[in-house]
Amino acid sequence: GNQVRRHVRGGSDLTKCATDAKEAHSTITMVKTDDAGIRLKNVFAAPLKDVGDFVAPVHPKSDQDALYISTALADNFVFASLAPAEKVTLVKAFERKTAKAGTTLITQGETGDYFYILQAGQVAFIVDGVKVGVATEGKSFGDLALLYDSPRAATCKAVEDCTLWRVDQKTFRKILASTAIASSNETRDVLKKVPFLTDLNVTDLNKIVDALTEVHYKPSEVIFKRGDVGDVFYIVKEGKVKVHDIEVGGVKYDDSEYGPGDYFGERAIIT
Numbered sequence: 001g002n003q004v005r006r007h008v009r010g011g012s013d014l015t016k017c018a019t020d021a022k023e024a025h026s027t028i029t030m031v032k033t034d035d036a037g038i039r040l041k042n043v044f045a046a047p048l049k050d051v052g053d054f055v056a057p058v059h060p061k062s063d064q065d066a067l068y069i070s071t072a073l074a075d076n077f078v079f080a081s082l083a084p085a086e087k088v089t090l091v092k093a094f095e096r097k098t099a100k101a102g103t104t105l106i107t108q109g110e111t112g113d114y115f116y117i118l119q120a121g122q123v124a125f126i127v128d129g130v131k132v133g134v135a136t137e138g139k140s141f142g143d144l145a146l147l148y149d150s151p152r153a154a155t156c157k158a159v160e161d162c163t164l165w166r167v168d169q170k171t172f173r174k175i176l177a178s179t180a181i182a183s184s185n186e187t188r189d190v191l192k193k194v195p196f197l198t199d200l201n202v203t204d205l206n207k208i209v210d211a212l213t214e215v216h217y218k219p220s221e222v223i224f225k226r227g228d229v230g231d232v233f234y235i236v237k238e239g240k241v242k243v244h245d246i247e248v249g250g251v252k253y254d255d256s257e258y259g260p261g262d263y264f265g266e267r268a269i270i271t
Ligand code: CMP
Pocket: 036, 038, 106, 112, 125, 127, 132, 133, 140, 141, 142, 143, 144, 145, 146, 151, 152, 153, 154, 155, 156
């Protein structure tokens, strides 16, 4: 939906896509990569596993705080496919945490324990001793190790006094895993329809299945525009996607339409 759109940056600079107003809602499956390729590497590292019977903790919070958390989650592609009820459970499970300037919240190389949302303050990301970025208000971090059973990919340090929300690994994984397992068989069937993936063996296909997130668009909603930075590969699962405003090397092309099994944004993963 709406919030997800901010992450949905297409893989091609030549298309402007919108779902066809006359058609039913489109369901699109996407793979997210990022500039450094770090997420991609981790995304392909390990599948989500079920963590058995588990009741998510409930940390009482004001409606305002709950809204803050759900808005921040909408900004993280990992949560794009969560059903509304699961999102509510997840929001309830977050607990408030404060950290003084200078506190190390996450240490590179360690095992993951919490996923964080930063509500106030600033957090620096440090990889191999080099500062590679910062998180400001509303941003989240600490998802990679929790999702993929990989060591923490960066050190995260409070550079100002911070107020954060955090959720433990078990809750994070349990909620995401239930969604992932339910949809993986279905997703595999969709992927089998993509021509350039037909030669992949089962193991590689499964890795892609694990990297996919389902996103929904309403009729006429724009998926991405020509010129947007491309880091997402899409496969149409249901519905129709219209591609217009196509121009390559100064040559304009006719509009076209994508249906189930069609894909776009592949340049994002190929290049
Ligand atoms: P995780 O590996 O669990 O813990 C460190 C977190 O830092 C990581 O998840 C990401 O959420 C975040 N992060 C931000 N920038 C980077 C980066 N360039 N490389 C790796 N992790 C990063």
